[in-house]
Amino acid sequence: MVLIGDIDRGGVIASLVGTGAVIDPADAALIRGFVVNKFRGDPALFADGMARIAGATGWEPLGLVRSFRRAPAAGRGRAGARSRAPPKQGARVRIAALILPHIANFDDLDPLDAEPGVDLVRVKRAAPCRATPIW
Numbered sequence: 001m002v003l004i005g006d007i008d009r010g011g012v013i014a015s016l017v018g019t020g021a022v023i024d025p026a027d028a029a030l031i032r033g034f035v036v037n038k039f040r041g042d043p044a045l046f047a048d049g050m051a052r053i054a055g056a057t058g059w060e061p062l063g064l065v066r067s068f069r070r071a072p073a074a075g076r077g078r079a080g081a082r083s084r085a086p087p088k089q090g091a092r093v094r095i096a097a098l099i100l101p102h103i104a105n106f107d108d109l110d111p112l113d114a115e116p117g118v119d120l121v122r123v124k125r126a127a128p129c130r131a132t133p134i135w
Helices: 012-022 043-057 106-114
Strands: 002-006 033-039 060-066 093-099 118-124
Touching: 002 012, 012 043, 033 043, 043 060, 060 106, 093 106, 106 118
Parallel strands: 002 033, 033 060, 093 118
Antiparallel strands: none
């Protein structure tokens, strides 16, 4: 499992480290790494922040996802559902996102979908989902 922290509003270090401190140890053991989402600026300037989170939690830093401002793509149906694209060749990470009928801000998934190393799978209710470990 990967924990994603949103840096957009600030406090991402406290959020991720605090989560690691308060969750049940059995649940914390399921988390293999973390990602910082909606990052703007030079990633080198946040290297110390990533190291602090990793040091305090023991989780592997998996990277930063840049903040993108895009208009919603055309051709989307209700709740951002799209037909399943073929898996991305060479993707290091597969992310399954549950698409519910009442989902909001589904375009937040677009930056993940745009990453060449990420295979984003949109899972609709009642659709089978098979997890394949990546580590």
